[in-house]
Amino acid sequence: MALLVELSGEQLELASQEAWAAASTLSGGEVEVLFVDHPALVLDAPEVQGRDLALRLGLAHHVSDQAITGPLEVAAELAGSIDIGDAGSFRVRVRKTTSSIEGNDTKLLEANAGTIIQERTGVRVDLEGPDVEVRVMLAQRAHSGLLGGSVDRKAFEARAVRHRPFSQPVSIHPKFARAMVNLARVPLGGVILDPFCGTGGMLMEAAMLGYLPWGTDYDPRMVEGSLENLSSMGLEARLDVADVADAIDARDLRPDAIVTDPPYGRSTSVHGSDPEGVLEKMYSMAADALPKRGRLVVCLPSKKMLPSERGPFKLESIDSIRVHRSLTRHICVLIN
Ligand SMILES: C[S@@+](CC[C@H](N)C(=O)[O-])C[C@H]1O[C@@H](n2cnc3c(N)ncnc32)[C@H](O)[C@@H]1O
Structure with a gap:
């Protein structure tokens, strides 16, 4: 039907x-x-x-x-x-x-x-x-x-970052986080990693869809905050403090997909340069961590921040969203 x-x-x-x-x-x-x-x-x-x-x-x-x-x-x-x-x-x-x-x-x-x-x-x-x-x-x-x-559109609004016990002005709206998790096309019950988990917005949506959410962040306050936010909703996740480069090192888990909203602003220029190499570290970690044909769904402020075409990833789709009048983000689906 x-x-x-x-x-x-x-x-x-x-x-x-x-x-x-x-x-x-x-x-x-x-x-x-x-x-x-x-x-x-x-x-x-x-x-x-x-x-x-x-x-x-x-x-x-x-x-x-x-x-x-x-x-x-x-x-x-x-x-x-x-x-x-x-x-x-x-x-x-x-x-x-x-x-x-x-x-x-x-x-x-x-x-x-x-x-x-x-x-x-x-x-x-x-x-x-x-x-x-x-x-x-x-x-x-x-x-x-x-x-x-x-x-349930109201439930998405109720999960917006400003309503979470631990809040930071960095999280994309839950309806876009949900769309990103869906774009990863992980079979039900699979593992979804967010190596920049922040307040846990991606992890919440992954948990609500029946995936095992795995969040890492180099800032212990974020990891604690994610835990607090997820617990407040009765959700569970695997959480670790780690730089993106070390997200999967020496861990017993492997992700089926990576869904993430990397840092931008001071640490990641919107003009395509990446002074701290955060995105390079993410692409390199993702290439090691993901299975063949596993997806990396990433929200970028500029298309110039996509990985080099010579690397392992193929661009499957790209959609631009207007976060507000002067702020556009690109939701990119890359396949390993
Ligand atoms: C845009 S925020 C993520 C927002 C998140 N999606 C949420 O729902 O709140 C980026 C996060 O990346 C983290 N971060 C920045 N550099 C990092 C690094 N090198 N390794 C791991 N985490 C990092 C920051 O602590 C911040 O929490």
């Missing part, structure tokens, strides 16, 4: 990549993209439930099962054909996106689709607390499906 992912608007390319990567991880193989019609993404992922995918994503709103796509003119009929199973009540919700044609009355469409389903099934409409919800997205085309799960 196909899945309809309603991407969040802020970073559509990255959001698509994240949803595809997470669905591929859940299915155990690469899933096919059937339609990209931003902010709708339709994936052919027969083994994946919408509810399970929604639980993993940072940059989406909803995921629906039974995805079906057609021209805008037949949106009501598409929604009307969704199988609501043995639900005792239902509602139809229409989301109209900016790129959809003008003049689509969403309330009328909800009513028309609802009438079709009601006439076909005899099941009653309940707008307040239905058993199931039929979703319709109007973009260049119309997409419909049965709501499987919704992303």
Whole structure:
């Protein structure tokens, strides 16, 4: 069955990549993209439930099962054909996106689709607390499906660094940290290393996805702070004090992927130079630590900070995010 992912608007390319990567991880193989019609993404992922995918994503709103796509003119009929199973009540919700044609009355469409389903099934409409919800997205085309799960956006906000017991002004937003962990495409239960763990933002998201998070940082206060933050959420991680160069030395563990947000500012110039060689040390450690085809997902302030093309890493993808008006970061996925 196909899945309809309603991407969040802020970073559509990255959001698509994240949803595809997470669905591929859940299915155990690469899933096919059937339609990209931003902010709708339709994936052919027969083994994946919408509810399970929604639980993993940072940059989406909803995921629906039974995805079906057609021209805008037949949106009501598409929604009307969704199988609501043995639900005792239902509602139809229409989301109209900016790129959809003008003049689509969403309330009328909800009513028309609802009438079709009601006439076909005899099941009653309940707008307040239905058993199931039929979703319709109007973009260049119309997409419909049965709501499987919704992303808890408020929970991501609640984990933002300013709300953590140990806080430093260095952590990227949890929804981007989540997307980065998903881009690593580690099989469930694998080990994810962040060698610049700071306040533990990556580790939290990795733990919540069922990975073994492993954080190292050369600053013992950060390692203690990460522990405090994770404990406050009932999460666990393996934590060590170590310079990035020594992150994996003499340890009993090996990471399946490295997901990290290296230091920048005073110690790492945004003009491409790296006075302390921190990034060079990270690339060299990652090349030793990662298995063949293991991924290094790294957030960089400048594309000039990517490793040399002659090295072991191949660039798989790069997406730029605007942290705020004057600050851009590049989320790079490198494969060993
Ligand atoms: C941008 S912050 C990481 C933020 C982190 N993602 C979070 O959620 O808070 C960079 C971290 O790198 C650490 N660091 C800087 N140089 C390092 C080095 N050579 N080896 C290990 N850690 C280092 C700093 O102590 C800092 O905690």
